[in-house]
Amino acid sequence: MVLKRKIYAKLLEWKENSQGKKAIMVEGARRIGKSTIVEEFAKKEYESYIIIDFAKKDKNVEEFFNLYLNRLDDLFMMLGTYFSVKLIPRKSAIIFDEVQSFPQARAAIKYLVADGRYDYIETGSLISIKENIQDIVIPSEERSINMYPLDFEEFAWALGEEQLIDYIKNCFEKRETLERGMHNKAMHLFKQYILVGGMPKPVSLFVESGKDFTGVDAEKRDILKLYRNDIMKIKAQYRSKVLAIYDQIPGLLSQHEKRVVFKNIQEGSYAEQYSETFFWLSDSMISNECFLCSDPNVGLSMYEDRSYVKCYMGDTGLLLSHAFDENELLESEIYRQILNDKLSLNEGMLYENVIAQMLVANGHKLYFYTHYSEEKHRNDIEIDFIISNNSKLKYKMFPIEVKSGKRYTTNSLTRFKEKYKARIGEAYIIHPRNLLIKEDILCIPPYMTICL
Template sequence: MILKRKIYSKLLEWKNGCGGTKAIMLEGARRIGKSTIVEEFAKKEYESYILIDFAKKDKVVEEYFSQYLNKLDDLFMLLSTYYGVNLVTRKSVLIFDEVQMFPQARAAIKYLVADGRYDYIETGSLISIKENVKDIVIPSEERSITMYPLDFEEFAWALGEEQLLNYIKRCFEKREPLERGMHNNAMMLFKQYMLVGGMPKPLIIYIENKKNFSLVDAEKRDILKLYRNDIMKIKAQYRGKVLAIFDQIPGLLSQHEKRVVFKNIQEGSYADRYSETFFWLSDSMISNECFLCNDPNVGLSINEERTYVKCYMGDTGLLLSHAFDENELLESEVYAQILNDKLSINEGMLYENVIVQMLVANGHKLYFYTHYSLEKHRNDIEIDFIISNNSKLKYKMYPIEVKSGKKYSIASLNRFNEKYKARIGESYIIHPRNLVMKDGIVCIPAYMTFCL
């Protein structure tokens, strides 16, 4: 089963726009479907293709690149013969899959693109990790695009819900609530996305096995084991710290503030000691980061405070399997309880994580804001997220509060709006209820997050 992915249109733009003058690098986490989509693209858009999987560590192929890079006629002849594929000038593409496993092939892109005979697509996981690129020059002839797990729209496409998506978009644009039955259907779709997640294999299993959550969960646990094995391959100097953060993500997200308190991970720890840790987790796209912005304005990154960070799982389906052990999930039927709104404990953690996943998939870099009141001796303003790059009204920021329950206060958001009203375009509350306007705040159901 081949899932429809938005990245396909970006690959098409690259092919038609660059005409062989640049290679394309598709970066993303393990198991999100990079290899599948590029091979499908190659089949449909070219006369022939060669897929070289460098994860297989084929010494014969690696030797070709080492010996014949200065003799490209021989290199192409050997590759064509080895793979049994007839290469056609300007009508064939070579795919370098998991190219980080053989950095010399990535370095060779400079010469291969200059030759101009064929197109080149690279896929990579953990591509920017220092140990993978320290001995090569990153070619300027390479364009990078980032791929994420399936977003909410892609998930809905896979379940045949295109019409419901179009209806949601129309209601968001008109600032109108959905018809009650449609709202319930959309919330059910959202909850399925939260539970299954956006990793392709679990979703395919979900569809092909009549929505069997136990089979889905088993596949997600296999992916988590793969991630853990990746972590164990890190250089020893900060492997333990990465593992500690990875293991504690569910615990961190179940707290009220959700931000990382470094001394709680290890006594005497400080943020600077964990910089490599968060670099690794975010660069591998296992996690999504959200930094404190202490003076929120349009240029949010200018005022970011990196000693305060919230760390979310890159995929919420994986977070669910990570948060509960296997027996606990099956015995308590957590999946069924969440679908039927019977599980309150830890649902807020999953709910906020999936909102982050949807915002990140839309290209947003995330920030949060807190204000400590000396008079009250506590934080009197807490804003879950601030985004700034989605607006038709330029030079404005957009605060977002996430509420997993149906009853909540908007006092914090009102204080923030009053304090920074000149900088704000529109304010949002994301909640489980239908769309409603409240004191100038747009309160949208969780499934509408993909519209932001």
């Protein structure tokens, strides 16, 4: 099944605005549905299209680019003949799928766009990694957009719950609680999202099977294995460090602070030794990194401290499978027990990861904040996330605390608000309960993160 994705609207906007003067590059992790959505887009929005999968290493196609790039009439004739597609000027698209496998095609975008006859859509996994682009000049005629796993809203669409999403958004705008039954329904759907995740194949299996978890875990483990195989192909100089962090993500997120303590990974290690590691995991979009902001203010990146980092899994459904022994397939019944709160699990790990995932999908860069009290000999303020550049209140920041349980304190957030009162637009607690306002803090259920 082809799932409805928000990125389709962005592709439409690009097509209408660029009018062939820019190619578009869709970047994202492996198996998030890039090829599916761009082909669906080309099928619906053009009279004809060619999709070239460079991962297949078709020597004939590669030879066309090597021989005919200076004779574009011949290149288009050869491509059209080879793929049995009639290309129509300004009414056809050519898709370069997995273009990182043949960088010469990406470099050729400059000349192809200048020619102006067709639109060009590229997809790439790990496309920004240095070893994939070191021999080419990235064309200025290319615009990049990131694609992520399905967010909660897209997951709800897949399950036919568009009206529920509209109701959630309406309640958030009005700062009203959801009707109790609707809140329970939304929370149940959100728990399903945590367990299944947002990778298209597991979601499709879940929907097509009538919400059965059978097969979902096996599919997620296939994706995790694919990621691990990708790691084994990178440069040996930082391969072991990437593997160490990747394997330890569930363990790191199980801790109270959740940040990476480098000396615990390997005795005597420090943050600078792992800079390439986090670059790789984040740039491949396998993980979402969250840096300490030492002096939180508008323009959070100016105050980021990269020696303190939290590393979240790019997809929470994958994190759940990753957290269990890799040889221990989770049966459907186990999923149902987790869903119905009959099996003990580290919900804090999953909740914080899924909120990170949803914030990134909304376009936010992730930062956290801690303050160490010399008097108390411990952190007396810990803020899980800080976001900025909210469309309604620019030049303000928005602290977020994530609570997986219904009982909690607001001490950290209250102290943070007192310390940085003038800089804060609105403060949020994300908790499993319905919406409420407490001590000038907006407490929202986790499914409302789509509104932030």
